[in-house]
Amino acid sequence: MERGLKIGMVGYKFMGKAHSYAYRALPIIFPNYPAPVMQIICGRNPLDLEEARTNWDWRLATTDWNDVVQRDDVDVVDICTPTDTHEAIAVAAMEQGKHVFCEKPLGLSESAARHMERVAQLTGVTHMIGFNYRFAPAVLLAKRLVEQQRLGRIYHFRAQFLQDWIVDPDFPLVWRLDRTIAGSGALGDLGSHLIDLAHFLIGDIASVTGVSKTFVSQRPLASKMAGLGGQSESSQQKGPVTVDDATVFLVQFVNGALGTFEATRFALGHRSTNFFEINGSAGSVRFDFERMNELSVYFQDDADDVQGFRRVLVTDPPHPYGGRWWPAGHGLGYDHTLVHELAEFVSAIEEGRSAHPNFTDGVKCQVVMEAVETSCQTGRWVTVDYGLSGE
Amino acid sequence: MERGLKIGMVGYKFMGKAHSYAYRALPIIFPNYPAPVMQIICGRNPLDLEEARTNWDWRLATTDWNDVVQRDDVDVVDICTPTDTHEAIAVAAMEQGKHVFCEKPLGLSESAARHMERVAQLTGVTHMIGFNYRFAPAVLLAKRLVEQQRLGRIYHFRAQFLQDWIVDPDFPLVWRLDRTIAGSGALGDLGSHLIDLAHFLIGDIASVTGVSKTFVSQRPLASKMAGLGGQSESSQQKGPVTVDDATVFLVQFVNGALGTFEATRFALGHRSTNFFEINGSAGSVRFDFERMNELSVYFQDDADDVQGFRRVLVTDPPHPYGGRWWPAGHGLGYDHTLVHELAEFVSAIEEGRSAHPNFTDGVKCQVVMEAVETSCQTGRWVTVDYGLSGE
Amino acid sequence: MERGLKIGMVGYKFMGKAHSYAYRALPIIFPNYPAPVMQIICGRNPLDLEEARTNWDWRLATTDWNDVVQRDDVDVVDICTPTDTHEAIAVAAMEQGKHVFCEKPLGLSESAARHMERVAQLTGVTHMIGFNYRFAPAVLLAKRLVEQQRLGRIYHFRAQFLQDWIVDPDFPLVWRLDRTIAGSGALGDLGSHLIDLAHFLIGDIASVTGVSKTFVSQRPLASKMAGLGGQSESSQQKGPVTVDDATVFLVQFVNGALGTFEATRFALGHRSTNFFEINGSAGSVRFDFERMNELSVYFQDDADDVQGFRRVLVTDPPHPYGGRWWPAGHGLGYDHTLVHELAEFVSAIEEGRSAHPNFTDGVKCQVVMEAVETSCQTGRWVTVDYGLSGE
């Protein structure tokens, strides 16, 4: 008799593949819970879908997501599709009593996100959002240092998510550059991660002001669309880019700290620099996802002739997830953050507790994103009102 | 018969010592012009002053700066005093026909700076401001790459000047924390350098918005004041800090680039991180003054399997000032930027040409600083109006 | 009807877990061949074994490795046990016609290794040795640059494998410190990887001279033995350490290059620094496994003012294994080298070709190791004689 949770996954490109990979890793690294069952995978192109099903070892496949959310043999719906479809799938799934994991950003808009969160609260299912960077051991070590007051009072948070995949003006107009599908550009795709990390590490945001730019306003239409990392093809015709290429903003946190944020797809040389630094009254930390196994840590109370940022390789047994993986010094990769993330989701369901980060965190992120967008339009500081009773 | 320019220097603490050091180095590294003569040094404390005069080998000393600006045996006045004294000394010196070098920021206010610049134009003397970071070879290499279009169209400029010398709330209320003497805090001391580098490397600024914080609002009064790097002493009594501990701001450049700026004295672990990065359509550069002999350089047209930031050690003969100093790989230090800076000043006078950066650059910096301060007060974007006809 | 190769794995601690993990990842990342079937796992402790079998999803378990090598439903034997057992298991398996993957070093001695290699040649099975670092994309990029003559004639190879897990003199006498089980210490465990990388990247070795040290000669006996990365327990009694704590040696390559090698478990701060650098007449590369997603690359023909080591993040589509995993900038971890390694093994079997590195490479490594040991005893340079006809 199978005891594992039965997963139905919608989407099968970059994130679908990555989640499949993580589900297969789970029982080896987290044997404390029954291995999830990869029940059904859903996508629109039947041929590609069947190939994914076979290779990734899903039992069933379907081209209709309604089928996934309504099946009795599915406990969990995992949403790996473009942003515009999140709300409908998640709401339907939750109304069927399914636990839901949803990729970020939560919805196309703040109202969509709030809707999803309300349904989550009403239905009582376990819900989670894919802010995977929280699950890098180095980020969790930073969180520990903050929580244990080892950095003291926080003064500064500076965060950058820098990529360079669309600097070429002939790169085609893929769905991530279309506001009706993606909601926003660098802000929603990259800035959302920074905002979530800020919430996670520093706390609530009081107000924001920012500015957005679309440096390349027209691009060739995509004749064939691929997932992130794949090769999309360009056609001769051009169309307008309707999202931001870059958004930068300043933040005042409720606790008095100052934040600077930068999300851009126009930073040549940065394939995926997800960077933050925290400066407190007792110490500082620095993180760069391109060196995800390291956290730079500074303590002011070190002996006065040997003060300096320590390069901590976060692979020792005392570190977050330390001991679960390989011997010290044997680093992890991007996909390991997903293994940790799905382990949190699965264990929360098994233990009947809330998962973190969840749809509430998704709403909070979306609220800040919309405040940033408003400030970009008005040129003024915008007060952040999360409007969440349950916090 | 002595042919070198006769220098009168006002101020003898951190900057005074550093300038003395640089004057002595000049004839060895820049033998193309007559060695400047260290004629007279001026300061308020006669005992300390005489010690400085002897050790640093100045011919004469005086406690009255009026004496310096009026002497016939002085060609050049070099102002190394706190900001509140710059205007009076510089104007008096220029009116006496002296060439003037002035430390940054130019004046206590935009109007003071404009006054100084007007007098400079009227008197026709050679004038220069101490934005020394322009003279780091790595910064000059960045400038070269921008000018030669090797980075393409510029999209981003992100700049940080991070220090940590006043994080301790018991650090005393030295003059740099007093608005009436210093003009402003982190913005004027650190941000001014960033703004100048932005002008130098990217171009004119269209508008700004920012926010300032004073994290520690009361500090012990200083019973004994020392120069930067010295040990000031605290008394029991406290007084208010009247300048910003940190100022962060966003910038829109005239050429369409986005800028993020952060100046703070509350970033533990950063003794003096003067950092900037430029992202263009063809490449990127990164600089950190704590590793001042290096420039990180990325080119998009590198072969597709070996793209990455190069760590260029800027000590080769083809580099700015390459060949003047030591063999390749033998780095320079902070004071060498001052040697370069004073070499520019001396050679400009000898050649009868304008020096760079000069009081016009000082005014431009001050205009942006005041725009930032205005935006900090109003919470809105402020348009930058340099109001300079001669540009 | 199942088409995948049926695997029988002997050993279930650090390497057994890592291999299990990699087998599960294979069909997702390398769907071009049928997914291997995790048929049977073998270990000595029945309780621990059953736990491993369940969690890692092996079909069967046995405590007798003879059972594994003799079963008809096993195509491949994967040997993850301590060194002293390699020869017997591998030979028996090959004689049964099984393809064999064996962890490194190949055998307890050169003669054991040669025996294994002879049997491999006679039986015609596919054989491979676990020099996994060859499969880091950055190492493969280094290999490509060497092969394509992009580094020119090679002058220097310097290699270090630095760990620190036994610096504490109270760390117990685990099997890796016992010559009768492990063969040698730092030399066999760490130096063997460096020697293989040297063979892979530079070529054959002509002669060696070296010196070994055992810094801590007596250690507490281990009352409970764990795998690498686990927690072994110490007893009160002490016993002699019979392997080297550190071995350093010089190498003259057949092609005229000079090599310096250092393998140690006494380098505090280095959890697992597997470092090498190659200097050629046209360029240089540097690699450090602690930053395994990066290769530092220098080319002498770069423009003369921007020469410097490039930090290449080896995650782009043109890079080795590029495009198989995640988008550019999303790094890999230690276990991904094992996925690549097992993909090579599985595809070699499926294609009926030799795998690389194989037992011949294992012998070559062992020959150099024994030459180093001889030189440590005699204090003289020792000529390396691989004695392999088939090369």
Next chain:
Amino acid sequence: MERGLKIGMVGYKFMGKAHSYAYRALPIIFPNYPAPVMQIICGRNPLDLEEARTNWDWRLATTDWNDVVQRDDVDVVDICTPTDTHEAIAVAAMEQGKHVFCEKPLGLSESAARHMERVAQLTGVTHMIGFNYRFAPAVLLAKRLVEQQRLGRIYHFRAQFLQDWIVDPDFPLVWRLDRTIAGSGALGDLGSHLIDLAHFLIGDIASVTGVSKTFVSQRPLASKMAGLGGQSESSQQKGPVTVDDATVFLVQFVNGALGTFEATRFALGHRSTNFFEINGSAGSVRFDFERMNELSVYFQDDADDVQGFRRVLVTDPPHPYGGRWWPAGHGLGYDHTLVHELAEFVSAIEEGRSAHPNFTDGVKCQVVMEAVETSCQTGRWVTVDYGLSGE
């Protein structure tokens, strides 16, 4: 009445310029002793010499070094010439009662060095050798950590001096490539520094074994010779290179530590990497002269979740020479090591004490160098016998 020591300097190319620079800096940074007087400079080419005299502000010039050593108005002879001239000048100067500073290596051979040291002992003058890297603040901090037992028992010392200025086979046959003038190549020029640092930081050497290579055996003759860093010119004719391009060697220290040394001029991308690392039972340090203001420091007793190499910027007041120069975070350059070095020399003379490092250190270095050369010829370990009674 002048109180400073009167200097007579022989040699006026790279080192002569650097020493001149340092003498001029001395009174500003080390005002505790009377400023040395730059009395007379000596060189062979009268025109170039007069230019140097004027620019660097020496009072007198002469083309005959005998004149320098015999003058009454010279207290100190500073020898900055090629190695083959050291012995004659130094001995003559000491016999005239002059204090002598000599660039490294001390002499063309061990016997020359021993001769110089004997004369130094007999005459009782103050003597010093130009191992300037001892005077980098980061190196002195490493020394402090070793002496204060903060690294514990030392296990490993690995040292590399990597340059790349003669990789081009068309680079001309300058004097540094001629054994009769330079004594040896990479070993004497670069390895000597490493050996001295080993003596300084770790202690006496028991035995060595090594190997040398001359990768490019014939080069164009130099038609015009320049100092290091200058542009020498090539002629059509070729001549043999009579020194080593690279020498690597292993070392056993008296205290049981293992050393690996590498000196090469064939490491592309390394303009002047003077690197060492020390691993002890309590901690480790790493230094790279290309980042000379930094020392990487690791302590095993750091809290178990924040262990890692600290990047210590060695510019704080508690650091060696801290407080003498600029504020924290304002780095030093190559020439500052010379200022420190000459400050040691001048203050030793003024205080009537021995200077360090001195000719005894020079002899010890030369003894090790000759042992390395012997081992390169014999292929065996060579015991180091310093043969110095006075230690």
